[in-house]
Amino acid sequence: MDFFKPLETSVSQSPKTQPVDSEKVKCLIIGSGPAGYTAAIYAARANLSPVLYEGLQPGGQLTTTNDVENFPGYPEGITGPEMMADLRKQAERFGADIRFGLVTEADFSGSEHKVLLDGGKELVAESVIIATGATAKYLGIESETKYAGSGVSACATCDGFFYRGKDVAVVGGGDTACEESIYLAGLCNKVYLIVRKNFLRASKVMQERVLKTPNIEVLFEHNTLELQGDGVVEKAILIKRKGEQDESIVEIAIDGFFLAIGHTPNSTPFKPYVNTDEQGYIVTEAPTSKTNVPGVFACGDVMDPIYRQAITAAGSGCKAAIDAERYLAERKI
Numbered sequence: 001m002d003f004f005k006p007l008e009t010s011v012s013q014s015p016k017t018q019p020v021d022s023e024k025v026k027c028l029i030i031g032s033g034p035a036g037y038t039a040a041i042y043a044a045r046a047n048l049s050p051v052l053y054e055g056l057q058p059g060g061q062l063t064t065t066n067d068v069e070n071f072p073g074y075p076e077g078i079t080g081p082e083m084m085a086d087l088r089k090q091a092e093r094f095g096a097d098i099r100f101g102l103v104t105e106a107d108f109s110g111s112e113h114k115v116l117l118d119g120g121k122e123l124v125a126e127s128v129i130i131a132t133g134a135t136a137k138y139l140g141i142e143s144e145t146k147y148a149g150s151g152v153s154a155c156a157t158c159d160g161f162f163y164r165g166k167d168v169a170v171v172g173g174g175d176t177a178c179e180e181s182i183y184l185a186g187l188c189n190k191v192y193l194i195v196r197k198n199f200l201r202a203s204k205v206m207q208e209r210v211l212k213t214p215n216i217e218v219l220f221e222h223n224t225l226e227l228q229g230d231g232v233v234e235k236a237i238l239i240k241r242k243g244e245q246d247e248s249i250v251e252i253a254i255d256g257f258f259l260a261i262g263h264t265p266n267s268t269p270f271k272p273y274v275n276t277d278e279q280g281y282i283v284t285e286a287p288t289s290k291t292n293v294p295g296v297f298a299c300g301d302v303m304d305p306i307y308r309q310a311i312t313a314a315g316s317g318c319k320a321a322i323d324a325e326r327y328l329a330e331r332k333i
């Protein structure tokens with residue numbers, strides 16, 4: 001679900017590729033999850049004539065979720081794809097120009113910001129809102145893809161509720177894995193925490209909470225080989241490895257398999273200009289959406305390593321559009 005093709009980051013001051021065509025826009029929004037669409041709704045209503053490029057996965061990460069039950073305003077819940085289609089329609093209703101295209105390079109060295117699309121077209125924008133999201137990391141085993149949405153999830157807060165009273169597994173040894181295990185332990189019968197090393201990388205306080213929770217069983221030095229089931233996940237086949245001479249195969253019966261091995265923010269094309277933290281998340285000037293580049297704003301999961309919820313992304317998209325509107329108004333004075 002990457003919005004961008006991976007690129008070598010460099011500090012060159014202009015796009016490496018020569019554009020085939022160029023277009024000027026007042027407000028360019030890159031990315032189409034809840035952050036991008038909400039920014040488009042606000043920017044369109046503020047007469048900024050926003051142009052939004054959807055990226056490789058229109059609608060973003062939520063289009064891979066089944067039901068969304070924690071977004072306020074949907075008492076009966078809604079599917080991820082439906083919610084994204086509604087947000088898109090709402091943005092279009094106010095005149096947002098939504099297009100398919102992938103940003104491959106950016107040049108934020110001048111007062112006007114240049115962005116290059118995969119087809120070779122250049123956009124010259126007075127303001128840019130980066131809403132490119134983050135991509136959950138997967139183990140890379142075939143059965144993960146086979147059971148996506150049928151027992152495999154990368155978001156316990158989004159999908160945990162569907163596993164009430166059941167047995168599930170979480171993979172990872174960091175704070176996210178511990179937090180998600182504790183959250184799931186409150187809903188599920190049993191949680192297996194699958195950790196590849198013989199220790200947890202998570203903070204001490206999280207480790208203690210996990211170890212004190214009676215229905216979490218930590219499986220240290222275990223790796224997942226594959227998931228099996230009849231249409232939905234029914235069991236995980238693990239390998240327990242203490243050393244080359246000490247390996248055994250372990251089977252656990254589970255209904256849900258949650259990945260919590262980290263996320264990759266989709267910030268690569270902007271890194272030569274926009275400050276990011278050591279994990280690649282875009283750094284913004286809290287509480288605003290301003291980046292270190294005047295006129296370039298960031299919202300949603302690409303700048304949020306902590307909350308990563310549809311509602312927080314939507315809220316930050318609103319902030320980015322308001323920040324862009326104020327920036328453009330000040331430039332005119």
Ligand code: NDP
Pocket residue numbers: 138139171172173174175176177179195196197200201260261262263305306
């Ligand atoms: P981390 O990168 O901290 O941890 C990833 C975990 O996944 C590690 O235990 C790693 O194992 C494991 N892992 C990675 N790849 C694989 C693989 N292929 N197979 C099995 N296991 C794998 O990511 P988090 O998302 O947990 O945290 C990201 C950041 O966000 C951290 O700085 C964290 O502290 C912070 N955070 C803070 C929270 C809070 O304060 N409430 C909540 C959540 C996150 P290994 O250890 O062997 O490398």
